[in-house]
Each structure stands twice: as structure tokens, then as C-alpha cells.
Amino acid sequence: MPMRMDEVFGTLRQYQEILSRRVELEKQLEAMPKTIEIQNQMLSREKKSLSEVKEQYEKSEASLKELRQALAEAEMKRENAEKQMDGITTQREYDSVNKEIREASEKEQELRRRIQEEERRFADIDDRLHRIEMSVSTLEAEIAQKRAEIDEHSKEISDEIETLWSKENDLTHELDEDLKFKFERIIRSKSGMGIVPIHGVVCTGCHMMLPANFVNEVRQADKIVFCPYCSRILYYEETETDESMEEILAGSLVDLNNDEIEEGEDSESNDDTDETSGKAKRGSARKKRVQSEPLIDNDFLIDTMDE
Numbered sequence: 001m002p003m004r005m006d007e008v009f010g011t012l013r014q015y016q017e018i019l020s021r022r023v024e025l026e027k028q029l030e031a032m033p034k035t036i037e038i039q040n041q042m043l044s045r046e047k048k049s050l051s052e053v054k055e056q057y058e059k060s061e062a063s064l065k066e067l068r069q070a071l072a073e074a075e076m077k078r079e080n081a082e083k084q085m086d087g088i089t090t091q092r093e094y095d096s097v098n099k100e101i102r103e104a105s106e107k108e109q110e111l112r113r114r115i116q117e118e119e120r121r122f123a124d125i126d127d128r129l130h131r132i133e134m135s136v137s138t139l140e141a142e143i144a145q146k147r148a149e150i151d152e153h154s155k156e157i158s159d160e161i162e163t164l165w166s167k168e169n170d171l172t173h174e175l176d177e178d179l180k181f182k183f184e185r186i187i188r189s190k191s192g193m194g195i196v197p198i199h200g201v202v203c204t205g206c207h208m209m210l211p212a213n214f215v216n217e218v219r220q221a222d223k224i225v226f227c228p229y230c231s232r233i234l235y236y237e238e239t240e241t242d243e244s245m246e247e248i249l250a251g252s253l254v255d256l257n258n259d260e261i262e263e264g265e266d267s268e269s270n271d272d273t274d275e276t277s278g279k280a281k282r283g284s285a286r287k288k289r290v291q292s293e294p295l296i297d298n299d300f301l302i303d304t305m306d307e
């Protein structure tokens, strides 16, 4: 015996809850490795600057060594000249040695100044080096911890997805496969809302005013009707505004003709290209047929369930 339409709608509403939870979990699962990606990028940047700073460190260290050696030489030169002073007998000799001492002293002063400068630079570099080393080890620890968390959380999510799958199978075994497939695609592309009530003549999914013949189809509740604007499945739900809607339906509301309906439906279905996850879990015969098919095809737009 085929399902009654109110049973189909009820099942679809329950299915929607499970399905949107599963879709959400699958997205989470997919996004999880990306949360670590940023830290990995930061780590590789830090490692790059670590090697640059290490290079600067070595250069500065070498140049300090050179300067200190030059200073020692200048000092020795001056001391030797000072010793020569004792044995000096002529003014000319005195002038020459004196000039040597003066030049050596000047060089010493210049070198001392440069050494101080280089020592300051070296201290800066050393400081930066320590900071980067700290940051690298902190990031490495964070990444390791996060990776462990991801592994654990992924396991939990996968388990929940498994549970949802079996709930879905129990709930929907009487539903038409075609309908299930389309419904899942609607849920995926419409952020979890695949079946919505109409209030008066308005689709509560996209808040568009629906043509009168659509509203009547929905109210008859003997077939699956998709919103021509947002493709969601529509069902009738009584509201306080219904009586005034009767007048609207009987009166002035401009109906869409068939051509317009087809246009709206095409542009709606083209934006939906996400088939991958549904595809993997469907039967292969179904899969082949559906890939190039628009989301809502003409003969399914208004489809009776008991065919």
C-alpha cells in the first residue's frame, strides 16, 4: 500500500531533521583538517624566519670576531709605538712615532665604537632568535595537540554520522528513491530546509508569493509540489490569514503560465552542483541518470506519489 501524503510529509519533516544534522556533521568533518592549516602555515613562516635570523646571527658573530681581532692588532701597534718612544733621539723620529701612535689610537676608538654597535645588533638578533625558537616550539606543540583532538573528534563525528545513516534508512525505507535523492540535494543547497509550509500564498522557505494554481495543488495535498522559486517541497499548514487568502486565490492574483514556471525552475536548479556526497552513497543506476539532470525536472515538479 502506498504511503498517504500526510505520512509522506511527516516522514520528510523527520527526515529533514536527521538529514540536516548529518549534512552539518559531514561539513564539520570536512572542515576539520583546515583548522590546523592556519597553524601549519604560521609554523612554516616561523621556520623560514628562524633560518633567516640564524644566518644573521652567524654573520654578526663572525663580524664581531673580526672587529675584536682588528682591535687587538691596533692596540698592539700602539703599544709597540709607545715603547719605541723611549729610544727616540730626533724630532723627526718623534714626529713619525707620535703620528703612528695617534693613528693607532684613532683606529682603536673607531673599532671600539663599531664593536659596541655590532654587539647591540648581535643582542637584538639573539633576542629575536630566542623568540622565534619559542614560537616554533609552541606552534609545534599546539599542532600536535590539535591533531590529536581532531583525530578524536573525527571519530566521534563519524560514529554519529553512522548512527544517523541507520536512522535515515529505518525512517525512509518506504519513501521513493527519487524523492529521497532530490530531497537530500535540496537540504544540502538550502541550508537544511527542504520541506516548508506555505502560509497563505507565501512559501515560508523563500517568502515568495506563489501562483494560485500552486497553492491549490499544495492544499489538495495529493502530490509532491516543489516551490517554483526555491525548489523546496511545500505542504499546507493552516494559519489565521487563510480566510482572506481564499479571496486572493479566487480573485486578482496573477497566475504564472507554464513557460514562466520552467524558466524559474531552470535558474534555480543550475546553482546546485553539489552532488558528490549524495552520489557516493546512491545506487549506481540512479547515479548515472541523475548527474546531468537538473535539480527539479519537469515531470517531477508536480508528481503524484502513488504512481
Ligand SMILES: [Zn+2]
Pocket: 203, 204, 205, 206, 207, 208, 227, 228, 229, 230, 231, 232
Ligand atoms: Zn520557496
